[in-house]
Amino acid sequence: MRKNPTLIQDDAMWVGLTAVLVQGVVGLLVGRMTDLVYGYIKVSLLAFMITSLCCFYWFYLLTMGSITVTKWQIFCSVVIGLGFNFANAPLFIEFAVESAYPCPEVYVGGLLTGTMNFIGLIFLFIFLIPDLGYKWVTYVLLSSSSLSLIPLLIVREEYSRSNIDRSVGTDLPTIPGASEKGTLHQLSIQ
Numbered sequence: 001m002r003k004n005p006t007l008i009q010d011d012a013m014w015v016g017l018t019a020v021l022v023q024g025v026v027g028l029l030v031g032r033m034t035d036l037v038y039g040y041i042k043v044s045l046l047a048f049m050i051t052s053l054c055c056f057y058w059f060y061l062l063t064m065g066s067i068t069v070t071k072w073q074i075f076c077s078v079v080i081g082l083g084f085n086f087a088n089a090p091l092f093i094e095f096a097v098e099s100a101y102p103c104p105e106v107y108v109g110g111l112l113t114g115t116m117n118f119i120g121l122i123f124l125f126i127f128l129i130p131d132l133g134y135k136w137v138t139y140v141l142l143s144s145s146s147l148s149l150i151p152l153l154i155v156r157e158e159y160s161r162s163n164i165d166r167s168v169g170t171d172l173p174t175i176p177g178a179s180e181k182g183t184l185h186q187l188s189i190q
Contacts, residue, residue, distance in 0.1 A: 011071060019079045023086035030087040034094070041095045042157040046149070048084045048091070053145040055081030060138045085145070089116065101161040 034044055059077040061067045093112050100108045123140070126132065 015075050015078050018075070019082045022079050022083040026083040026087045027090060031090055034091060038162070039159060041091055041098070042152065042155075045088060045091050045095060045152060048088050049145060049149055049152070052081050052084040052088070053142070053149070055084070056138075056141040056145055060142055063135070063138050098159055098161055099155060
């Protein structure tokens with residue numbers, strides 16, 4: 001991107017800022033959407049990952065010179081790709097929590113968050129290696145996006161935890177005289 005005289009640092013700043021803002025908005029929208037449409041986390045993950053992978057491949061073609069580089073193509077490929085890639089993080093955690101049930105959510109979420117932060121730390125430390133360049137970033141984007149599809153296709157989708165959460169308060173027996181305190185589940189929590 002630096003060799004193209006039409007792209008300046010100010011343009012790169014706006015691409016980065018827009019990508020961060022879009023990541024936040026898309027993350028919230030995707031989270032809300034999956035709450036409304038129950039039982040389709042794996043399908044949602046696959047759709048968002050494939051969309052992100054297509055955008056990263058588009059960016060790869062731009063960096064290799066296969067496609068004529070324009071500002072709007074760089075802007076769209078980076079912003080859309082990162083937006084959908086970032087939206088996958090909470091879905092992956094939700095999917096892992098569902099798959100690892102009855103392991104507590106805090107352990108699964110903590111392990112995944114710590115692992116993602118550690119991988120991000122390694123990624124950022126690679127930039128400190130002198131004379132390495134930046135072309136490898138495009139390869140990492142493509143490989144990490146495509147390789148993460150394979151385990152997702154193999155894993156079976158189960159909603160044991162969510163099914164239990166959704167059944168609370170329905171068809172549960174009540175204790176006589178407990179009507180002023182609530183349901184059996186509420187009594188067991190107290």
